Amino acid sequence: MTHTMVLDGSEIAGDPPSEKDDAPGRTGRVTIRQVASMAGVSVATASKALNERGSMMPQTRERVQAAARALNFRPNAMARALVSQRSFTLGLLTNDTYGRFTLPVAAGLSEAMVDRGVSVFLCAIEDDPERARVNLDAMQEKCVDGLVLAGKRVDRALPLDLSGLSLPIVHVYSARPPGGIGFEPDDEAGAALAVAHLAGLGRRRIAHVTGPVGFAAVPMRETGWRRALAEAGLPPFGEPLSGEWSEDFGFRAAGLLFGPEAGPERPDAVFCGNDQIARGLMDALALMGVGVPDEVAVVGFDNWEIFAQATRPALTSVDMALKEVGRQAGLTLLDMIDGKRVEPGTRRLPCRLVVRRSCGAAGG
Amino acid sequence: MTHTMVLDGSEIAGDPPSEKDDAPGRTGRVTIRQVASMAGVSVATASKALNERGSMMPQTRERVQAAARALNFRPNAMARALVSQRSFTLGLLTNDTYGRFTLPVAAGLSEAMVDRGVSVFLCAIEDDPERARVNLDAMQEKCVDGLVLAGKRVDRALPLDLSGLSLPIVHVYSARPPGGIGFEPDDEAGAALAVAHLAGLGRRRIAHVTGPVGFAAVPMRETGWRRALAEAGLPPFGEPLSGEWSEDFGFRAAGLLFGPEAGPERPDAVFCGNDQIARGLMDALALMGVGVPDEVAVVGFDNWEIFAQATRPALTSVDMALKEVGRQAGLTLLDMIDGKRVEPGTRRLPCRLVVRRSCGAAGG
DNA sequence: TGCGTCACAGAAAACGTTTTCCTGGATCGG
DNA sequence: CCGATCCAGGAAAACGTTTTCTGTGACGCA
Incomplete structure (x- = not known):
């Protein structure tokens, strides 16, 4: 454990407050x-x-x-909790250490909760059932009033054994057991939003490049694509191109759609399953000399700023509003804790479209 | 508040356990x-x-x-805390909602703490002093034993008024007050690590492209660059190019170093201040037909997988080991809570170099 | 045998609240 | 003037632990 130390001469702060108690008074805390x-x-x-x-x-x-x-x-919240049997405390368990999805959820949850006097315990369980067990035990000992289980794939449950646990639970961006309460973005509606926007701008041949089949998000977004096309009276442009959630696949997909081996008809818009695909696709288009947005409009999914702002032109993208998802999940959990009856099922919350230049609309 | 609902017919889970108590027994909890x-x-x-x-x-x-x-x-941890005056609870306050830095720190902290029976409250304060105040109050009411303050810039303090607060505190990836305890990655040593590696591979003209002056990280990484060069007996290749932490700047910097207006001598390696710069630079090099790593070796900083894996070839980068930073911060905070005397000052923890192909070494 | 020591276990106080029940006095109606 | 009602406020129990203090036999030793 070798590390550099930088010391300074100043004194340590925080001398305990002087003895100003009315009663004999024990520690520094005012009772x-x-x-x-x-x-x-x-x-x-x-x-x-x-x-x-x-x-x-x-x-x-x-x-x-x-x-x-x-x-x-x-x-003293401890004393209060002891008598009222409510700790005003929640546990957030997540296996998304990378934080792409969990962090906005956590921020929205934390914000909504603090306004109601509720604090949130963060538990990072790394897809490790043992670690999950330990964290779950800790949450029980700390007497949390409820649990938020947040994942990184809507079609996978967290590696948790919830049997014998009688606590209100909501599942966020992860699979829920039968009878459970779930919160997710409405991928289908979000996709439809994007495609309808493209159609509204006069695009007629709208292709779809997306991630691996097997991810639940893929068929959902595809359905949204088809639905919006149907509503606009347009045929789908071929079948969706399904590959990986990577720039590299977007790059290759551009070759399939616009390269020499492509058919005589080319898309005039591409709706991408995520922003990384969109980015790879746009890089390839630039290399091929295909103009965005003039010749082809591009829309992504996720609104991951770091990608959406890095493309030239900046990328129009569907934002899943995960902060709001976290917020709603928390509020519903509080309702459950208050004993209100909550309908089982998955709530899909609306996405919103963030318009930038890549789709050819006015946006910034 | 319009959203789709997907219901299912199954019953809600979690009926309270039957009355098996020995004593008359009140709620479901075993005492x-x-x-x-x-x-x-x-x-x-x-x-x-x-x-x-x-x-x-x-x-x-x-x-x-x-x-x-x-x-x-x-x-019941509440009851235990009440009598022992220790809640085995910590507060993590952060203004890094984006999570680039905080999430690994939080994961490392949480992991190290749960093994010691300590749980961590997550407080997202969005650079908003009012929100910070509310969260700080909440932490006091919840009787946390200590506080971790995590930021997104080592040279900025969180917008918090800590006066009148007699709690152990550690500052992570943010500025600390005089006499405070801080934890950061050792940027200088990390930079030196990268440059020494390049020098060891036989590179002689190692340039440095970095972020805006005004970020404390910039002079630190520059110093590391200079030091490692000196130790290898090499002169710096010109002055560092200072711009933004963006791909776009990396792209432009490539033009300055390798374009027509560049001098007769070209670098045979570039040490970049972060991975985004490195990525932009490599994109430009590809366009200019400059081979990586054959003609030029490139190393980044941050080891942000999403960038480091997306470049062709994959990017060698300095990893700040933020998880370990969070871990050490937590352990030290525990020491402080236990009354051990801890030297004021900033601990700079070692970075490590993740070798991939862009530097021309064997690595994966 | 008498006394100190020891091992074991229980009674009770304490932690800081909330809540239920009670009391003493004032007010009111007849 | 007397009883019922009401109000402001206090005493005490309760929440689930930990810890200190006390008690009680058993045992060793003189």
């Missing part, structure tokens, strides 16, 4: 007892005053609240 | 009281048996442990 004592009331009254419960003279309530403010009182 | 009762001992004895404390007959201890196993007893 409700001190607040009550300062306000000249009992602990019970102080609690009621702070929680807007019970009945009491307004001036008493204010006196207590003033004392709490003055002492910078923060109620 | 130590039930364990004690089942083992025929007092609560105090049960506690001692389970925590390997106190002295007692081995068979008593085993009887208690057997009962705990049989009932699937999980101690």
